[in-house]
Amino acid sequence: MPPSALPGTWLTVSLKTGDMDTRFPAVFLACGESFLTENRWNSFLSELKAEKREITTQVFHVSDSDLDLILAQARGLSFLAAFQAFRIKEAEKLKKLENLERYLENPFEGTFLFFESNGLAKDHALVKLISKKGQVQYFDTAQENKASGLAFVKQKLKNAGKVLGPGASERLEQMAEISPSFMDSFLEKLILYSGDEKEITQETVEMFHEKMEDTDTFQLTNALFSGKAGQALIVLKKLLGEDEKDLIPLLGFLHWQIRRIWVGRVLF
DSSP states (O other), X not given: OOGGGSOSOEEEEEOTTSSOEEEEESEEEEEEOHHHHHHHHHHHHHHHHHHSSOOEEEEEEGGGSOHHHHHHHHTSOOTTOSOEEEEEEOGGGOOOOHHHHHHHHSOOTTEEEEEEESOOOTTOHHHHHHHHHSEEEEEOSHHHHHHHXXXXXXXXXXXXXXXXXXXXXXXXXXXTTSOHHHHHHHHHHHHHHHTTOSEEOHHHHHXXXXXXXXXXXXXXXXXXXXXXXXXXXXXXXXXXXXXXXXXXXXXXHHHHHHHHHHHHHHHO
């Protein structure tokens, strides 16, 4: 979506190469799967760095940072900084928004605020406030998750110098609804499994998926939801025994699975 089509309060950024202006939101809120909000943050940083001078970044957690102190820092630049971007996590824990509302009435042109949350109701006060003053993006529907996951799959394979053969794209598209953090781990292994072959065929995907089914993450969730704690522990040990770095993607996948069941219960 072009910047001119987006609502809210905007920063005007002059490009070094000419007198054209590019506009960014003074404040942004990303809600949903942590892997996708991470990608959105990185995307904003890339855009800012490409069209602005050097920027500084800071990360805050609402649980151990005072919002008023963050806003005080936002009203001015640190020494030698030309622009700053603040990433504020755990936005769902914010209680008092009066000072943020006052700040957004006249945001400092050298600061970009990026709030993120795993989940906020769309009628939450923070969502309403930022919708008026900047931009809000949700990554919580199956369609959005699938589209974002598929875009991630294509970019990941492109970076690895791989292309998808007939049928492989459709097969991975079916799998893209799974938590993208889980897909990240899956693709890392798939790329290694494919070896020197530039093209990843549908047969390669199917053979690799069958190989993974011996210790499949779904076995863990099935055991958990069936109350089979012993079996769940055995599967978990096998999963982590393969690669300890899989812990974060595994947690993301479990969060995705449990959230789907919780939404189903609410609907019933």
